[in-house]
Amino acid sequence: MSLDDYDRLYEEARDEPAFSNGDEGYSWIDANCSTCIHDKEQRDSMSGGCPLILISLMGRTPIQWLDQKQEGRLYSRQGQYQCIEYRHEDDGPVEPQPIPDPPGQLTLAPRDDFEGVRMLTPLPEPEAVSR
Template sequence: MDSYQALWDEARDEPPFSNGTEGDGWVYANCGTCWHDREQRNTEALGPGCPLVMVALNGRTPIQWLDGPRDADGRYSIQGQYHCVEYRNEDDGPAEPQPIPDPPGQLTLAPRGDYEGVRMLTQPAPALTAP
């Protein structure tokens, strides 16, 4: 993931949540099991945690947070308000992609870097529509 400053610069200049209940509920339901925020849950050795959460706490909406499902009236559930494309369950292994290495002795036909990016992973079971 990029640095805090880069994430801040590209974020939408609008607060992501309308109140603390929405923010706490979403962060609890999503970041509570995410690899990127694991250091904030480690009471033995607290770390900086996820920079996307810090962007949100400072009043901008990360572009990595896509709108979650809405019903016909535009309502959404607190835990499903956003779909974070950087979410990775803490039990899923390393957070960075682990590409299959090029076979030894083979030439690479196309540079791989242009085709590597954020993966859309399974979310922590958000509700599909508003309660």
Template structure:
């Protein structure tokens, strides 16, 4: 994960990610409690915890947190309010293997150099998805 706090701050949205502490700590418990990036903080090394949590605690929404699923009335569950693009389960290890192997039977259109470590997941607004 990018550890440059200034860059993460600049990329973040100037809005509170959670309505209250119950919502925030509920989301942290459902997501951050098993993420490799916050493992040091859970083991007493708070200075090396996830910088995205720090952003949320100072009232900014990290760009890495994409809006989770909503029902037809815009409601969501606390646990799935956001999807963190940096989430890695602590049992999966610190990172994806390098270089990322090409799956068997999959062709490659272009070299993957320079794209490894980036997730290309983007949320499609419902209005755009309906037009497609």
């Protein structure tokens, strides 16, 4: 993910502000993006930066930010979204490194269709489960 992906990420973002004010937004960004590899260039050299932050500053909510706000539950400013693109800056390469197929072995099933971004979805509330 880089600034080159900005247009695509902007188009798929939800057309609603992520935060109700700047204080709330910078509180979340400081807590979640200050150690992320995707914003490291911005921190180090004041160039580039994470396109998701830029999208949120343009009044949209990236779909990569899973909303943790639920009716009747407490949440903190820092925990109101979970970014699925977060990678700690000391975490290794940015691109996923799949475990290579063992040398000299046939592959039983191609893995291409099953690799990609992992989407986490919240579990349903116990009352919502039909019996």
